[in-house]
Amino acid sequence: MNDDIAILHQxxxxxxxxxxxxxxxxxxxxxxFICSKMPDQxxxxxxxxxxxxxxWQKAAEFQQRSKVSTWLFSIAYFKTVDRLRKTRPxxxxxxxxxxxxxxxxxxxxxxxxAEQADQVRHCVSTLKPDHRAVMExxxxxxxxxxxxxxxxxxxxxxxKTRMFHAKQAMKKCLxxxxxxxxxxx
Amino acid sequence: xxxxxxREQVEMLLPYYVNGTLDAAEKQQVESxxxxxxxLWDELTFLRKLQTEVQAMPAAGNSPxxxxxxxxxxxxxxxxxPKQISPRWRWAAVAAxxxxxxxxxVMMLTSVPGGYQQAxxxxxxxxxxxxxxxxxxxxxxxxxxxxxxxxxxEGPSVLGLYKLSAATEPETLxxxxxxxxxxxxxxxxx
Numbered sequence: 533m534n535d536d537i538a539i540l541h542q543x544x545x546x547x548x549x550x551x552x553x554x555x556x557x558x559x560x561x562x563x564x565f566i567c568s569k570m571p572d573q574x575x576x577x578x579x580x581x582x583x584x585x586x587x588w589q590k591a592a593e594f595q596q597r598s599k600v601s602t603w604l605f606s607i608a609y610f611k612t613v614d615r616l617r618k619t620r621p622x623x624x625x626x627x628x629x630x631x632x633x634x635x636x637x638x639x640x641x642x643x644x645x646a647e648q649a650d651q652v653r654h655c656v657s658t659l660k661p662d663h664r665a666v667m668e669x670x671x672x673x674x675x676x677x678x679x680x681x682x683x684x685x686x687x688x689x690x691x692k693t694r695m696f697h698a699k700q701a702m703k704k705c706l707x708x709x710x711x712x713x714x715x716x717x
Numbered sequence: 718x719x720x721x722x723x724r725e726q727v728e729m730l731l732p733y734y735v736n737g738t739l740d741a742a743e744k745q746q747v748e749s750x751x752x753x754x755x756x757l758w759d760e761l762t763f764l765r766k767l768q769t770e771v772q773a774m775p776a777a778g779n780s781p782x783x784x785x786x787x788x789x790x791x792x793x794x795x796x797x798x799p800k801q802i803s804p805r806w807r808w809a810a811v812a813a814x815x816x817x818x819x820x821x822x823v824m825m826l827t828s829v830p831g832g833y834q835q836a837x838x839x840x841x842x843x844x845x846x847x848x849x850x851x852x853x854x855x856x857x858x859x860x861x862x863x864x865x866x867x868x869x870x871e872g873p874s875v876l877g878l879y880k881l882s883a884a885t886e887p888e889t890l891x892x893x894x895x896x897x898x899x900x901x902x903x904x905x906x907x
Contacts, residue, residue, distance in 0.1 A: 574872075649770055672772055
């Protein structure tokens, strides 16, 4: 963490080498996160570039109120939402709270088996962008819900709710793929 | 945080119990409620497996990587002077406009068989992702594209990337494009 701050100081002082190091450290993670909201990989690559340009320009403004990674992912989130607002406003429609059924807890352990990895991937791809982004930050970036709230600029409870809905949607999708035995009929 | 949490509140916290980011008090409360509600263990197991799968998932496509870094570094001096547009970028904008015209012309002049082409079919043909050397002129780029029967499908992006479709096998074009002095980088998109 402190290492990140030191690199950011160097970037603020104009070190392109430090920016390259910072880029190599975060680029693929950032791209992955942006892709969780932005379906077009071409645009996602553009956004990665924009994020690092902003880091270059605003490194001196980082105030250490949050972790560097939280600050960085916030920039990525805002840029992605901004781009989506301009190009795909329908993707940003407020989350409709589905009537999510509670699942039979006994069946849950059966839902994810090693051989179902492809099904998990498919189901992740069907999540709403907001839900998927929170799940990525929770499980891939292993961020706390407080940090995620900072990144996506929403209340902590909203983060928990989105994650809850992401989990429920995953269960429903996996149950559907698993066949009649696990579905609620 | 001494108030006891309900089952529902704990269920909301479980993903963060799984990823190890709860503070000590929250963690203790979650563990206490888990003891009272064995059904939550199934949720926990599900979330742990889900985390394993999410972490094992590859990213969608290739990230910009070193190519993206090179383009970023080329933009840095310009980005430090936000009010000024360097002549190079002005020229790049003019070149991009020209390329758009060329693209439109090529698409109009190329004999297209009648009827419709399915979008699904087009996607099966791999595209080339290319960046040109900054000093490459529009005329040179145009000639290169025409010589190789290449069409701009998308771009330029902020990174200066163009997606090109090829009339012939793109795999065979790859090598010759890599050797061109006008081309900074080229790769097949899947």
